[in-house]
Amino acid sequence: MDFTFSADQVQLRLKARAFAEREIAPMADELDAAYDYHAGGVERIKRSGLYAYVVPEAYGGKGISSVNLCILREELAKVSTFADEVFVMQGLGSNPIVRFGNEAQKRKYLPPLLDGSRMANFCLTEPAAGSDVAGIEATARREGNDYVLNGRKCYVSKPEHTDISVVFAKTRPEAGAKGISAFIVDREQSSYGVKTEKLMFEGDIGEITLRDTRVPVENLLGEEGQGMGIALGNLDIYRPTVGAAALGMGRRALSLALDHARNRRMFRQALVDFQVTRFKLAQMKVELDAASLLIYRAAWMADQSRERPTMEASIAKYFATEAAQRVVDQSLQLHGGIGIHKRSRIEHLYRAIRALRIYEGTSEIQLLVIGRELLRGGTLEHDDRL
């Protein structure tokens, strides 16, 4: 087995790390404290060239690789959770167009993503349907050369700053999951209501209201009824990247714990000199390295495109987000009282990590997927794909 990253992957990691440390780190505390879209961080990300990694080469990008996306999210999240979010929304929102868009749609919508002159997002969740994707209630009715969309979408990334949304709605409500279709809703063509609110880590999240929103028929993605497959396929690619973001946050929490334990003195020695402290630090390292192997296994499998790594993507997301939560908690505990001061980095990570066990499928949904996939094979087949 070969556990090494290719020379290009190593270069990408170094490039992302240099960008994050030089351009984002000096303003990371400010960015993560307010999630202010106009504070300068977004412009730096747009200029960084990193959006090339969500666009195929044929449309001016660097091609899409799951391993690369994981490397980028790990490096960005290590420095700023805001930077990670601004990067990933572009990929999550555009990947359905990359995979299911026709040539005209790709030519129109992908190149402007490269420099962030247009931003994308992904609108699946509704107030009454999150885990239960098939339960969405938004509808799309064909009327002449348009579809007319009605419904509400929530947990939408930065809707007031987004130009292109991939929106899921039912073209045949009576058909359940088979009646879901996906649409490119372009703000220059269609209008909808937008409202945002703050989450516990300061990130803002939006709701969009579609009220007789007209979308031209040429903006249907794939075919009518293909929406569920489009949504779930996106999750197979992006779930390991959520694990990678968690890994970045966990690695940052471990380095904060190491710094603090080396410098904090008590009982005439440093905190790091207690064996119990070293055990805690060692456990954190074990959890993060295990998470890393699971994440890059799932990403590598996705890049080989032999088959959709649905189970491995869920294993990676489940383990990495749960492990990173434990690591961040343990790091905060090692900081003592100073760890819960408002605006310390570990306090921010403690609030920010929580969302990763929920979005793109909760931990419970990941376990349901793993259980379902496990039962699909024969009794002994489950360890063949290590």
Ligand SMILES: Cc1cc2nc3c(=O)[nH]c(=O)nc-3n(C[C@H](O)[C@H](O)[C@H](O)COP(=O)(O)OP(=O)(O)OC[C@H]3O[C@@H](n4cnc5c(N)ncnc54)[C@H](O)[C@@H]3O)c2cc1C
């Ligand atoms: C920060 C953030 C960003 C997000 N970004 C996006 C985005 O860009 N686009 C988008 O469309 N959505 C997004 N979401 C929405 C997210 O994907 C949903 O919140 C998530 O899928 C859970 O849905 P829900 O909130 O409706 O919870 P529910 O589905 O109501 O779940 C509530 C609880 O029930 C449990 N549960 C559900 N089903 C079962 C079951 N079968 N058995 C046992 N327990 C079960 C869940 O695990 C959870 O604990 C985001 C959410 C957050 C927090």
